[in-house]
Amino acid sequence: MRNTIAIVLTLVFGFGLLWHGTDGFRAFTSETARRLAILQEPKLLPAVQLEDQNGHTFSWQDQRGQWVLATFIYTRCSDVCPVVEMNLRRIYDAIRQSPHSHRLSFLSISFDSQNDTPEMLMHHAHHYGADGVTWRMARVPNERELQRLLNMMGVIVIPDGKGGYEHNAAFYLLDKKRRLVRIFDYNNPQAVIAELNHLLAKEASSKVVKK
């Protein structure tokens, strides 16, 4: 009898533990857990000072009521970053031809502030055909601010011992209120374009209603 009770109790405990640990069997990796959490509750970005490819400093406030699609890279990266940037380019090209082009700007943020000087960022911008206005390359010169930003975004950067870094890649959508509202897969630009068009159109229509 007691044995049966114990079996039932352990089953309940085990189920509860796994249910809790996976947000109801939806998130088995920390990346999906992060995305779910953001989707349910957008997070406010920490105040950081960014420096773009022209050496101009700016912060989130300077985004002039635009949404921002950001990603994290470093320019010497040879494995995942080129794919990320090429896909960002695809999204950039698609949005430029859409009616919402003025509502969204693009930002590639380097976490290698040491090596990615404005000159390197400028070179990188040319390489991917970024215009430097709608799509900017930037670094966060202050190490502590950079760490705070990476932590908040859920980006983990590990030096690989050969001068490079291993890091998780994604696209991060920031709204006008300086909140992180979505995290997208970096390897599915079509889905990102569709979702962006949907979100931006929704925003545009809500504005019309307000007027």
Place this chain on the structure above:
Amino acid sequence: MSGKRYAVGGAFFMAILVLPPVLRWMESSMIGVMLGQIPVLVVAGWLFGFALPRRFIEWLNCWNENGLPGLLLAISVLTFWLLPRSVDASLNEPLLRLAKWMMLPLLVGMPLSLSWKRLHPIARGIVHTNAISMLVVMGWLYLSVPVRVCNSYLLSQQNALGRMMIALAIVLAAFWSLRLFVATTPNEPTTR
């Protein structure tokens, strides 16, 4: 006396794991954590199980007559700590790291050592075969999934872990099936 020796043995294993160079070395690779640290923590708990006072074991046995409660507890807690999400969390959050280091010995290793002898041979066989098939399935997943499941580890490490798991599954399968032919059924191993 001998119970104390087991406790010292378990503590010794955990002390080695916690040494900064060992800790850093093991946590620097996914294989180190999944096939090094986690199993050793479980083994440490297994040894602690022999060191418990007899009266406490007798009390536990009332609740764990056929060993199934202990086995189920161990499996669910182990599964939890094998989730990629928990692996990441235990590396990045000190509180969860502490939880992992307490739970793996006390809620996986110890219940296993208290339950294993009590389990029906068929239940033990199921555990054996499931361990092998789960290793193959997880190894195959780690080899074929193109995304990193742990933010803390590289894709190449994930693939290496996958290969290692499949290799381990083959070794275990060979070992268990050989034992079937070489040794007599290990129901009463103490009679020799």
